Amino acid sequence: MGKGRAPCCDKTKVKRGPWSQEEDLKLISFVHKYGHENWRSLPKQAGLLRCGKSCRLRWINYLRPDVKRGNFSAEEEETIIKLHQSFGNKWSKIASKLPGRTDNEIKNVWHTHLKKRLSSDTNLNADEAAIKGSLDEEEETSQESSRNASMSFGGSNNSSKEDDTHICQTFEYFQDYSEFTGILQEVDKPELLEVPFDLDPDIWSFIDGSDSFQQPENSSNSWAPRECEEDEVEKWFKHLESELGLVENDNQQQQHNEAKEESSSSSLLESYELLIH
DNA sequence: AAAATTCCCAACCGCATCTTC
DNA sequence: CGAAGATGCGGTTGGGAATTT
Structure with a gap:
């Protein structure tokens, strides 16, 4: 770094206020693929009309997979x-x-x-x-x-149930398949994996899905896309299917559906962490 | 039921510090 | 060593949700 650089951002050209699900997805998937070595250039490369500072804040305070949500104990x-x-x-x-x-x-x-x-x-x-x-x-x-x-x-004794609720709130807006595909097309027209169910795999196929972003010009090691081994992806999908009850028989499926709202939130977070790490 | 008030939290702003040249 | 950009940090606030009147 050093002299002659442009200012942090042009505040007249960046979006402000609450983040949309689309923006969150773009940020999550970009950070997942390329990391966040350079917050300043990240918004442009991720296709976000946000200040780098804003992206950093959003990631640290809300989107990071290890953020613990819910009431404090x-x-x-x-x-x-x-x-x-x-x-x-x-x-x-x-x-x-x-x-x-x-x-x-x-x-x-x-x-x-x-x-x-x-x-x-x-x-x-x-x-x-x-x-x-x-x-x-x-x-x-x-x-x-x-x-x-x-x-x-x-209110610290009711954390368990509310934790789930908060986690669910964090991820709930990722549940619309059509929105994902729309975002996919907008970001960089990646090749979307066809996934026969409606929920989380879309997020992750989106996230893992190829060249969604502009590759930074001077790609260092930390910017290089992570290798996504096929068996790792498959393993993860199996895990996800299992978590969501998609490999169960009808009775189990019904029981699972009843518990779905509760379990899906923690499963999502778990799956996210599994994939990231 | 509606209006007023209070509470809560995500996000912004600006300054401080770090890093690089 | 100073200049300038990048990043981190803490204070503050806007607006929606919840509660009270």
């Missing part, structure tokens, strides 16, 4: 509080101690929940101190339990 919240006491508003530092959590997410949780909780705890403790002398033993016990109840605020 009580343990995570306590960890954040402790780390905040040590590091202050160093959100990235705090995030590095919480695998799967992003600095942005931690920052949001801090401002929306933990800060309030801490200040209410402080007030509670002050009140406690003020009235302590006049309380008999029974009243003190009551105060203690009240404070403990306050400490467990945050």
Whole structure:
């Protein structure tokens, strides 16, 4: 890098605001194939009308496969509080101690929940101190339990089901086959694998599907497309079919369909990780 | 049921730091 | 060593969802 480069981006020519599913797909598949060594040039090569900064943020905070979504557990919240006491508003530092959590997410949780909780705890403790002398033993016990109840605020015990919901929300808009093909054609007219079912394989055939993007001019090793071994793809498809119940008999299929909404979200994430790693 | 208010979070902005020339 | 671009970070905000009146 160095002198004579163009500015980060022309803000009059880039799209802003919420990301569409199409943009997400383009970004995911581009990063999957070529990595993200150069955020500045990525939007152009991926066919995105976005600032590189925006792409980076979207990837880190939302699309990265290892992003953990859903409510923070009580343990995570306590960890954040402790780390905040040590590091202050160093959100990235705090995030590095919480695998799967992003600095942005931690920052949001801090401002929306933990800060309030801490200040209410402080007030509670002050009140406690003020009235302590006049309380008999029974009243003190009551105060203690009240404070403990306050400490467990945050909805952290319902994380399991809500995790699934959040993961599902992340992936749910990838479920329309026709949209994928449209995006495929728009990105770079890749050869789409014919997949006889309607869901996730389309995403991944899209992602693995050949030369969807402009190859960077000076391709270094990190930019070179990853080799997608056929047996690896086949293995992954089998895994996916199994996860989605597509290799089951009718009864199993019916049972599976009933549970489909719950299982598909985690399966998707699992499959994504399986493919990426 | 509708309006008002509050809450939440994804995304933007601008500054700081790092990297390269 | 300084200049300039790239990237990272933290503060802030807009708008949709949820809740209250």
